[in-house]
Amino acid sequence: AQKITQTQPGMFVQEKEAVTLDCTYDTSDQSYGLFWYKQPSSGEMIFLIYQGSYDEQNATEGRYSLNFQKARKSANLVISASQLGDSAMYFCAMNGGGADGLTFGKGTHLIIQP
């Protein structure tokens, strides 16, 4: 069984500051993938970034980077230079060796203040 823990239910951050959203995971799979999705108030799920368990480099996509620490089982999302449009729910998720979909955390509600 897989488990994702997001310990920050909500965060307030000033515009232009960097943001770190925490994610820890638990799995018995040797190979797995870690994902971050953004859900704005309009409700859709937007893929942000992916990290494979065997990837040696941390994933980056524009202003998003994933701070992957395998020994600590953490996969934190870092948003550099936050913008008002970054205000949303953020979900960490993972999948493993089987076909049984993604396991999601409960999410972090990020609010960017001007």
Place this chain on the structure above:
Amino acid sequence: NAGVTQTPKFQVLKTGQSMTLQCAQDMNHEYMSWYRQDPGMGLRLIHYSVGAGITDQGEVPNGYNVSRSTTEDFPLRLLSAAPSQTSVYFCASSYSWEMNTEAFFGQGTRLTVV
């Protein structure tokens, strides 16, 4: 470029009624899945399919039925709606079930059972 299309976007049902949530994708993806999102719970997998004619249960399958007669369509049937099925439902598709594959989500269906 439609991606994953869910219909309807909103639905109110009476307890005991049945209905089908429609999901269609135009990306020729083999893997499709249904999730429900409840407040404070993240997304949980209901059913999934690795290809036409093949379906399996996820974490919370009770009260739901699926079929996959074509690659494009993956409808979710509520057999006898209950208030506990009030939720937001997301359909997702991906190229394959393998761990490094991004899932594309539909816009969601907000279902209320009274």
